[in-house]
Amino acid sequence: VLLQRLFRRFQGAKTVPTLAQREREQSLLHRAEGLRTEAEASRREVEAVTAAASLLRPGMTRAEALVALSGNDHPQVVALLSRLFPAPGDGK
Amino acid sequence: MKGLIHSPTAAAEDSIQDLERQVATQEEDLRLATLDRDLLRGVIGRLRPRIPWEDSGMALCELCLRSFLLSGFYLAQADWSNARIIFPFFHEAGRARALAPIPLSLEAGLTGRTLLEAHPVYLPNRSACEAHGMRLTDPEQQSGLITHSWFGVPLRAADPDRPAGLMGFHAYQEDAFSPQRRELMATVAALTALHLP
Numbered sequence: 001v002l003l004q005r006l007f008r009r010f011q012g013a014k015t016v017p018t019l020a021q022r023e024r025e026q027s028l029l030h031r032a033e034g035l036r037t038e039a040e041a042s043r044r045e046v047e048a049v050t051a052a053a054s055l056l057r058p059g060m061t062r063a064e065a066l067v068a069l070s071g072n073d074h075p076q077v078v079a080l081l082s083r084l085f086p087a088p089g090d091g092k
Numbered sequence: 093m094k095g096l097i098h099s100p101t102a103a104a105e106d107s108i109q110d111l112e113r114q115v116a117t118q119e120e121d122l123r124l125a126t127l128d129r130d131l132l133r134g135v136i137g138r139l140r141p142r143i144p145w146e147d148s149g150m151a152l153c154e155l156c157l158r159s160f161l162l163s164g165f166y167l168a169q170a171d172w173s174n175a176r177i178i179f180p181f182f183h184e185a186g187r188a189r190a191l192a193p194i195p196l197s198l199e200a201g202l203t204g205r206t207l208l209e210a211h212p213v214y215l216p217n218r219s220a221c222e223a224h225g226m227r228l229t230d231p232e233q234q235s236g237l238i239t240h241s242w243f244g245v246p247l248r249a250a251d252p253d254r255p256a257g258l259m260g261f262h263a264y265q266e267d268a269f270s271p272q273r274r275e276l277m278a279t280v281a282a283l284t285a286l287h288l289p
Binding site for chain 1: 103104105107108111112114115118119121122125126128129132133136139140141248249250256275276279282283285286287288
């Protein structure tokens with residue numbers, strides 16, 4: 001029984017990380033989360049621009065484009081619309 | 093007993109190595125996602141309303157060659173009233189080239205056929221290209237370096253049955269363009285079509 005207790009205690013000790021390991025783990029988790037968030041943002045931008053490009057048609061007016069893109073207000077899509085249909089006074 | 097004697101921190105080390113592998117995978121994922129994002133930002137940044145065809149080809153060529161690892165990139169303009177195809181921009185085998193206009197017909201190679209069919213066509217190998225009427229260009233005939241993958245995307249116009257032209261991408265490798273890459277290429281073509289005169 002004593003040996004069994006010692007063995008269990010030993011097994012438990014194996015899984016206890018040192019302070020340095022805990023810090024390293026935290027740092028890696030934080031880095032992984034940051035990378036995931038950044039990649040997601042890039043993918044969302046690509047998806048938003050792709051969706052916008054598929055909905056817009058050459059010859060559309062600004063009003064038609066705004067209707068076609070309603071709900072897609074990603075900043076890059078807004079920038080695309082501004083370039084395609086500069087409002088009076090833009091660029092001054 | 094030897095098998096039982098581990099460093100007390102062995103499991104934590106395993107966990108850290110696992111996390112390091114995850115971080116490496118996510119770094120690669122981010123790199124690829126950023127490349128795609130920057131490509132589209134680059135396209136939008138380089139185009140302007142009513143940009144001439146030649147200028148848009150020049151503006152996008154380097155970006156597309158690099159992003160899609162292309163051997164060639166071109167813009168073809170459909171002249172429907174005169175039933176011919178003009179090549180305002182054609183880049184192949186390392187430099188821009190002047191191509192004479194060709195008739196707009198089903199026999200006019202890949203470009204003519206795709207324009208008349210009015211939807212994107214992907215040909216992943218040489219036999220598929222030949223079956224669709226591929227014609228060898230002068231550089232291909234001279235160098236022996238022949239297109240194996242070809243993707244042509246009609247450039248939309250107000251009349252969906254009569255595209256304004258076509259954006260062509262080619263590569264020497266077989267099956268060089270995955271569905272995801274083709275979707276991105278189609279987006280580049282769609283953005284370009286919005287800016288052409």
